[in-house]
Amino acid sequence: MNNDRREFLKQTGWTVLGGSVYITLFSLLPGSSRAATATQHLYAFIVDTEKCIGCGKCVDACKRENSVPEDFYRTWIERYTILEDGTVTVDSPKGGSAGFNPVKTAGPVEKSFFVPKLCNHCRNPNCVQVCPVGATYVTKEGFVLVDEKHCVGCSYCVMACPYGARFVNPHTHTADKCTWCYHRIMQGHTTACVSVCPTRARLFGRVDDPQSSVYTILKKNRLQVLKPETGNEPLTMYIGLDKEVR
Amino acid sequence: MKHYNHIIRCILLLVIVVIGFFIARGALVPESFGVHGTYTYGYHRGDSAAEQADRYALYQGSTKCITCHAEQSLLWQPGRHAAVSCESCHGNWQAHNNNTSATIEKDNSVETCMLCHRKLNARPSTFPQIPEFGRHLADQDEQLQQGMLCVDCHDPHDPM
Numbered sequence: 001m002n003n004d005r006r007e008f009l010k011q012t013g014w015t016v017l018g019g020s021v022y023i024t025l026f027s028l029l030p031g032s033s034r035a036a037t038a039t040q041h042l043y044a045f046i047v048d049t050e051k052c053i054g055c056g057k058c059v060d061a062c063k064r065e066n067s068v069p070e071d072f073y074r075t076w077i078e079r080y081t082i083l084e085d086g087t088v089t090v091d092s093p094k095g096g097s098a099g100f101n102p103v104k105t106a107g108p109v110e111k112s113f114f115v116p117k118l119c120n121h122c123r124n125p126n127c128v129q130v131c132p133v134g135a136t137y138v139t140k141e142g143f144v145l146v147d148e149k150h151c152v153g154c155s156y157c158v159m160a161c162p163y164g165a166r167f168v169n170p171h172t173h174t175a176d177k178c179t180w181c182y183h184r185i186m187q188g189h190t191t192a193c194v195s196v197c198p199t200r201a202r203l204f205g206r207v208d209d210p211q212s213s214v215y216t217i218l219k220k221n222r223l224q225v226l227k228p229e230t231g232n233e234p235l236t237m238y239i240g241l242d243k244e245v246r
Numbered sequence: 247m248k249h250y251n252h253i254i255r256c257i258l259l260l261v262i263v264v265i266g267f268f269i270a271r272g273a274l275v276p277e278s279f280g281v282h283g284t285y286t287y288g289y290h291r292g293d294s295a296a297e298q299a300d301r302y303a304l305y306q307g308s309t310k311c312i313t314c315h316a317e318q319s320l321l322w323q324p325g326r327h328a329a330v331s332c333e334s335c336h337g338n339w340q341a342h343n344n345n346t347s348a349t350i351e352k353d354n355s356v357e358t359c360m361l362c363h364r365k366l367n368a369r370p371s372t373f374p375q376i377p378e379f380g381r382h383l384a385d386q387d388e389q390l391q392q393g394m395l396c397v398d399c400h401d402p403h404d405p406m
Contacts, residue, residue: 039283053369055362057334064338065304079368099361100368112368128287137290140283147294150276179298186299195305196334198327198362199373 041123041142041235044207044214045180045191046223047116050240051201054079054114058193058202059097065181065192072167073097074178075118075193080244084110088244115245116202118193119144119165119178120226120234127157127166136175142235143182146175162230180204304340308332311339318403325404330362335402359396 054077062068062075077096081089085107093100096114121144128136128144135151138144146157151174158166158175169176181191185204189195194202205212217223223237227246238245278292311332312319322328333339335358337351365377400406 039288050370053362053373054366057361061305061334061338081367099364100366102364102366109367112366114368125287134279134289134291137294138283138287139295140288143295145295145298147291149297150291150294181303182295183299183301184303184305187303189303189305189307192303192305195307196331198330198334200329 039138039140039142042206042208043121043142043180043185043204043235044218045118045121045236046203046214046217046239047236048201048203048239049113049115049242049245051199052077052114052116053199053201054096054100055198056096056099057196057198058116059095061192061196062178063097065184066179068176069170072169072176074165074176075116078115078117079103079112080115080242081105081112082110082242082244083107111242113240113242115238115241116193117163117165117226118236119180120163120232120236121180123233123235124231126160126162126230126232130156130160132156139182141185143180143185144177145179145182146177148172148174151175162227162232163234302340304338305333306339311336321401321404326406327403354395354397354402356396359400359402 056077059073059075059077063073066074068074071094073095075095076092077100078090078092079096079100081091081103083089083105087106089103089105091100091103096116100114121142123142125136125138125144128138131137132154133150133152135147136144136157137147153168153173153175155168155175158168161177166175166177168174181189181193184191191202191204194204200213203213203217205214207214207218209215217239218237221239223239224241225234225237226241276291276293278294279290280292282288282290282292308319308322308331312323315332318332322332335351335353336342342350363375365375369375396402
């Protein structure tokens with residue numbers, strides 16, 4: 001081998017040149033260009049746990065609107081029962097879709113409340129980061145969606161979601177989750193769950209529109225999110241969360 | 247001199263592989279695939295969002311029902327159930343859309359009301375709840391009988 005310096009520099013030069021031509025070629029290809037429109041997070045979902053009566057109408061409406069398979073839930077209601085001795089029990093019979101019945105507890109109840117849950121449509125969604133095929137993404141309005149036609153059903157996203165909001169649909173064998181009723185919002189309706197909530201415990205709207213129901217709440221209320229330590233920055237926010245809620 | 251042959255063959259092979267790659271890529275990757283929005287989270291098939299938006303909304307809201315059912319709406323609007331959507335008791339509009347008559351749900355059972363009004367610890371105490379069917383009117387002369395329906399005394403569209 002002739003390993004002199006001139007030869008080495010020549011080879012390096014060619015490699016760099018070739019590499020840069022290759023990369024330029026790639027970026028000139030249609031579809032791989034970086035689009036100019038940046039993602040905006042225009043919407044927020046607010047859940048007021050102090051108003052929820054656990055009637056389950058939202059779960060039922062969601063299931064019908066989105067044909068969610070039986071025993072799977074895009075939104076569900078959890079009932080927390082905290083006894084005076086500190087034991088916490090959480091139950092969600094059928095996701096709360098058929099309402100709740102009174103429970104027999106081991107001791108006196110300190111407090112009890114309902115917490116509706118759904119996809120948090122995070123600003124930094126873990127589930128999108130782990131998708132190996134680009135089948136889940138954030139739309140330009142800030143909705144986190146699943147591309148059913150492209151999903152391979154590997155369920156990495158199901159495991160990555162810290163909120164357990166995703167599942168693999170047994171009929172399509174692809175990842176499935178709450179879409180914040182993307183189709184309804186784009187057609188000018190509100191989400192199915194919000195439209196049937198009798199106590200306004202659920203609200204959805206644009207964050208930048210003073211007419212929207214969430215606008216003033218975002219401005220005036222002190223809101224919390226679930227598991228802020230994960231850094232996902234959820235856009236589903238809660239009023240009156242208890243420290244026991246996970 | 248004969249060594250150049252090897253190099254030319256290598257280059258030819260490389261060119262064929264590269265061309266093959268681009269042909270395969272063009273055939274396999276959907277047309278609108280690329281970055282739409284922020285780079286980190288926007289790598290996807292761009293048409294997907296539009297496809298999903300193009301789906302019929304089954305729940306059309308109470309404003310839809312009001313257009314045809316003036317009688318119930320006039321009771322409902324000023325009443326205590328004004329916050330309760332027609333569709334939360336009657337099921338969604340889609341069931342009604344195809345056949346305007348009796349395909350919509352109309353359940354006058356006790357369970358319809360108890361779903362929301364059953365006494366539960368977890369419910370906010372300000373919400374009107376009734377403890378048990380038999381004890382509903384305990385402080386009054388009238389007692390509720392077995393087999394009596396809530397709608398016998400309360401109009402579901404204007405309960406009070």
